[in-house]
Amino acid sequence: MEDGANVMYTTVSGSPSAGESAIFNVVDIDNEKLLRSFPLAGVASSWTHVRVPNGEVFIGTTSKVFVYSPETKQVRDLGIPIPGTGSIYSLVHDEEGNVYGGIYSPTAGGRVFKIDGQTYEMTDLLGRPVDNGEAPGDDGKSEMYVRSLAYHNGYLYAGTGSANGRVWKIDLATKETASIGMPELPDAYKSKENSMQFVYGLTVVGDELYVFWNGTFTMHVYNMKNGEWRDKTIENVRGLLAVTPEHNGKVYTNKRDKYMWEIDVETLEERQVMYFDGSIRSSAWLHVANQPEFPGIAMVTVSYDGAAVLYDPPNGKMRQMNALVDSQAINIQALETGPDGKLYMSSYGDGGAQYDPAANRFVNFPLPQSEGIGSLGDTVYFGVYPKAQILAYDTTTPLSTTAAPAHLFDVGEAQDRPFVVTAGAGKLYIGTIPGYGELGGAITVYDPDASASEGRPVYEVFRNVVENQSISGLLYANGLIYGSTTVHGGLGSVPAADKAKLFVWDPAAKRKAAEWEPQLEGKSASNGMISGLTLGPDGLIWAAMDGVIFAFDPVTKEIVKSRNLYPSVTNYGSWRPIHQRWGADGLLYSDVAGRLVALNPDTLEFRELSPQVVLFTLDEQDNVYAAKATRLYKYAAARPGTLTVAGPGHIAVGQSVPLTVAGELFGWDVDLASAATITVSDPQIAVVENGILTGLQEGTVTLTASFRGTVSQPVTVEIADVDLDIRNAGFEETGAHGAIPGWSLAGKAKPNDIAEISSDRFASGDRSLKLVNQDNGAGKRIAVQSDLIEVLPEMPYAASVKLYLDARDKGKPVADSAAEIRLAFYDAEGGELPQQTEAAARIDGPIGQWTEAAVSSTAPAAARYVRLFIINEAQRNVAVYADDASIVMKE
Numbered sequence: 001m002e003d004g005a006n007v008m009y010t011t012v013s014g015s016p017s018a019g020e021s022a023i024f025n026v027v028d029i030d031n032e033k034l035l036r037s038f039p040l041a042g043v044a045s046s047w048t049h050v051r052v053p054n055g056e057v058f059i060g061t062t063s064k065v066f067v068y069s070p071e072t073k074q075v076r077d078l079g080i081p082i083p084g085t086g087s088i089y090s091l092v093h094d095e096e097g098n099v100y101g102g103i104y105s106p107t108a109g110g111r112v113f114k115i116d117g118q119t120y121e122m123t124d125l126l127g128r129p130v131d132n133g134e135a136p137g138d139d140g141k142s143e144m145y146v147r148s149l150a151y152h153n154g155y156l157y158a159g160t161g162s163a164n165g166r167v168w169k170i171d172l173a174t175k176e177t178a179s180i181g182m183p184e185l186p187d188a189y190k191s192k193e194n195s196m197q198f199v200y201g202l203t204v205v206g207d208e209l210y211v212f213w214n215g216t217f218t219m220h221v222y223n224m225k226n227g228e229w230r231d232k233t234i235e236n237v238r239g240l241l242a243v244t245p246e247h248n249g250k251v252y253t254n255k256r257d258k259y260m261w262e263i264d265v266e267t268l269e270e271r272q273v274m275y276f277d278g279s280i281r282s283s284a285w286l287h288v289a290n291q292p293e294f295p296g297i298a299m300v301t302v303s304y305d306g307a308a309v310l311y312d313p314p315n316g317k318m319r320q321m322n323a324l325v326d327s328q329a330i331n332i333q334a335l336e337t338g339p340d341g342k343l344y345m346s347s348y349g350d351g352g353a354q355y356d357p358a359a360n361r362f363v364n365f366p367l368p369q370s371e372g373i374g375s376l377g378d379t380v381y382f383g384v385y386p387k388a389q390i391l392a393y394d395t396t397t398p399l400s401t402t403a404a405p406a407h408l409f410d411v412g413e414a415q416d417r418p419f420v421v422t423a424g425a426g427k428l429y430i431g432t433i434p435g436y437g438e439l440g441g442a443i444t445v446y447d448p449d450a451s452a453s454e455g456r457p458v459y460e461v462f463r464n465v466v467e468n469q470s471i472s473g474l475l476y477a478n479g480l481i482y483g484s485t486t487v488h489g490g491l492g493s494v495p496a497a498d499k500a501k502l503f504v505w506d507p508a509a510k511r512k513a514a515e516w517e518p519q520l521e522g523k524s525a526s527n528g529m530i531s532g533l534t535l536g537p538d539g540l541i542w543a544a545m546d547g548v549i550f551a552f553d554p555v556t557k558e559i560v561k562s563r564n565l566y567p568s569v570t571n572y573g574s575w576r577p578i579h580q581r582w583g584a585d586g587l588l589y590s591d592v593a594g595r596l597v598a599l600n601p602d603t604l605e606f607r608e609l610s611p612q613v614v615l616f617t618l619d620e621q622d623n624v625y626a627a628k629a630t631r632l633y634k635y636a637a638a639r640p641g642t643l644t645v646a647g648p649g650h651i652a653v654g655q656s657v658p659l660t661v662a663g664e665l666f667g668w669d670v671d672l673a674s675a676a677t678i679t680v681s682d683p684q685i686a687v688v689e690n691g692i693l694t695g696l697q698e699g700t701v702t703l704t705a706s707f708r709g710t711v712s713q714p715v716t717v718e719i720a721d722v723d724l725d726i727r728n729a730g731f732e733e734t735g736a737h738g739a740i741p742g743w744s745l746a747g748k749a750k751p752n753d754i755a756e757i758s759s760d761r762f763a764s765g766d767r768s769l770k771l772v773n774q775d776n777g778a779g780k781r782i783a784v785q786s787d788l789i790e791v792l793p794e795m796p797y798a799a800s801v802k803l804y805l806d807a808r809d810k811g812k813p814v815a816d817s818a819a820e821i822r823l824a825f826y827d828a829e830g831g832e833l834p835q836q837t838e839a840a841a842r843i844d845g846p847i848g849q850w851t852e853a854a855v856s857s858t859a860p861a862a863a864r865y866v867r868l869f870i871i872n873e874a875q876r877n878v879a880v881y882a883d884d885a886s887i888v889m890k891e
Contacts, residue, residue: 102146159199163437383418424476431471
């Protein structure tokens with residue numbers, strides 16, 4: 001009661017990083033109105049409130065304690081109770097108004113603090129963790145949580161967790177501490193006796209303590225007067241508390257069957273009373289005014305949206321009042337682009353959103369807290385905390401705004417948080433963090449096709465792929481899974497290693513094929529998480545650790561490239577991976593070290609686009625969407641400052657050549673040939689596909705490139721037969737000591753053979769090539785060969801040379817006068833390639849005049865070069881002259 005009215009005290013969660021702290025509210029439930037609200041500076045949420053005998057309300061938040069006075073109507077910030085406090089989960093009070101709180105702390109451990117009811121002085125009650133693992137009969141492991149508290153007759157009962165929680169009895173006068181032991185567990189739960197997880201709820205009813213363990217989903221009743229457990233196990237319990245306060249000899253709890261159950265406090269007999277798909281929170285039995293449907297005492301609690309709810313469990317009645325408190329946005333927890341081009345988001349808590357970039361429209365839908373989101377085919381998959389649940393939504397069907405996506409399966413194997421959801425070769429690969437107090441994550445392989453065929457989820461779970469480490473990155477490439485780890489396990493666990501690993505998983509053999517620690521320069525200290533695995537267009541696998549982005553060869557596993565963008569950042573991250581995504585512009589976008597950056601993979605230059613970003617995605621237009629606390633920010637895709645398209649001035653009909661499109665992005669010259677749109681003025685003459693220009697018929701076209709609104713200047717390309725560049729094709733150039741530039745002897749010449757530039761005869765210009773064979777033997781010849789000339793494989797080529805057969809005596813023809821030209825193709829190493837038919841042309845007349853010899857051939861698939869041979873096969877002392885050599889690439 002406050003000022004004569006029944007009031008409810010509740011705190012709405014906020015996001016301090018978004019400038020929206022949690023808000024404490026005072027609600028008049030008799031008259032259904034909000035009386036007042038108070039921001040709780042610097043905190044995000046509250047798990048617990050307690051009202052002490054003088055009416056003051058103490059508020060336990062994520063790190064601090066506040067107190068509200070119903071007299072002054074003000075809230076006072078009492079500060080952090082114990083250094084290292086991560087969250088305050090439970091508050092209780094004694095008869096004198098002193099308050100006791102239980103904390104979670106990864107550094108200080110699970111401790112209890114005391115607040116003096118008169119002075120508000122806060123002290124560490126025991127000066128150590130409650131469950132430090134050292135008590136006689138304890139498991140030797142210190143627990144980081146005091147998850148629940150209860151007070152009774154001078155004793156404090158503390159429920160610990162997260163791995164194997166117990167109930168500890170603390171004598172407030174002497175500070176002596178002892179475990180109250182364990183109840184006798186039914187056979188079905190005995191295997192869990194050393195992995196009970198949390199004592200999630202404690203409720204005092206008379207002289208009895210109701211104890212709820214979430215590891216077994218069971219509740220047990222301990223008699224604090226005689227120190228014995230009652231012989232009863234209440235099964236299938238879920239929720240935030242053990243039971244409600246007692247009313248008419250009954251208490252109430254909620255179960256996983258989505259019903260509220262009544263428990264008789266004398267007999268512990270149970271009865272299902274009404275549908276209840278939720279979790280009972282703090283509650284009280286009150287006579288609420290102005291509620292004709294509840295004329296007597298009603299159970300009053302609060303819903304997740306901050307509305308007061310009235311229940312009459314014995315009669316199955318319920319009424320939810322209007323939510324009078326102002327709602328606040330909560331942080332975005334996961335963000336991914338779906339196969340339909342829409343963005344999918346999960347909040348920290350319950351709630352999902354779909355954003356359509358094309359329509360600029362958000363749609364909210366029910367979704368449990370998803371840690372990771374991925375897609376396969378048309379389906380979006382959500383990796384949900386807790387219990388590593390996998391949900392699915394078919395994007396070809398309407399999105400329900402009233403029902404969550406379909407639940408497929410729980411991973412099991414003590415897994416809890418699926419931060420990595422990716423796909424490859426028709427299967428979904430899920431990387432998980434284990435549950436509270438656990439080490440050892442898992443890879444889960446889900447087969448949607450087999451699941452559809454068998455009518456049930458078909459999946460396999462492989463835990464401890466890297467011993468005692470969790471999965472923070474998965475990438476399907478080359479028929480293998482490349483993975484990375486974090487040394488961190490579930491909350492409340494202590495890492496068993498100080499360096500994360502990379503590994504290779506063989507999905508066919510279902511085993512690990514390799515595991516190693518990347519050797520990064522300047523990173524010899526502990527590196528707790530490697531993540532951000534992505535396959536680059538260069539065939540390398542890119543990853544990130546702390547402030548470093550690096551790339552390794554998937555075959556040799558050697559690091560090929562790396563840069564430490566933020567050298568001051570160390571031991572970055574525990575669970576949430578760094579995200580790395582390739583833009584159509586060929587740049588790598590990353591939230592390495594919690595900053596949004598663009599990286600040039602060729603030069604490793606980078607540009608920071610925004611600080612404080614741990615979630616982002618790209619839409620189909622390469623716009624960047626970054627989540628910052630409760631807000632989604634859009635960064636338009638970077639537009640090139642300049643854009644140029646370049647290619648050959650001419651190509652042959654049938655020839656295909658790559659074009660170069662260079663754009664200026666972030667001050668860098670970036671190759672945009674595969675991403676830009678290249679327009680051809682006449683597609684009947686030439687076409688461009690994937691940055692490759694192909695000539696179709698003779699003619700001239702102009703090419704124009706455009707990318708993200710920037711348009712290049714046009715360039716002109718002529719499509720025609722292409723003359724290859726033969727050096728000294730007309731034999732006009734002479735060299736020192738009789739050398740013929742661009743040509744050389746083919747084979748060994750005889751002492752008196754002649755191969756020289758001559759002005760005796762010429763078809764054009766002033767000179768020609770003169771060849772004289774001084775050997776009169778059969779089959780003897782002299783030949784020259786051109787230098788190697790680059791060609792394109794599988795393209796047709798035609799060669800021609802003008803030849804002149806001379807006579808020994810003027811005017812008298814010589815028998816067996818002959819000359820030949822030949823084409824030969826070579827591979828990249830200069831080795832001659834075989835051809836199906838010899839590419840040669842021979843002439844043996846007429847004597848004494850210029851005659852053109854021609855030959856055609858298609859370059860083999862491995863061809864990179866061609867040579868042209870000119871050969872004199874005439875008898876001794878008969879000259880052959882050659883001029884105007886040519887090689888043309890034909891259609």
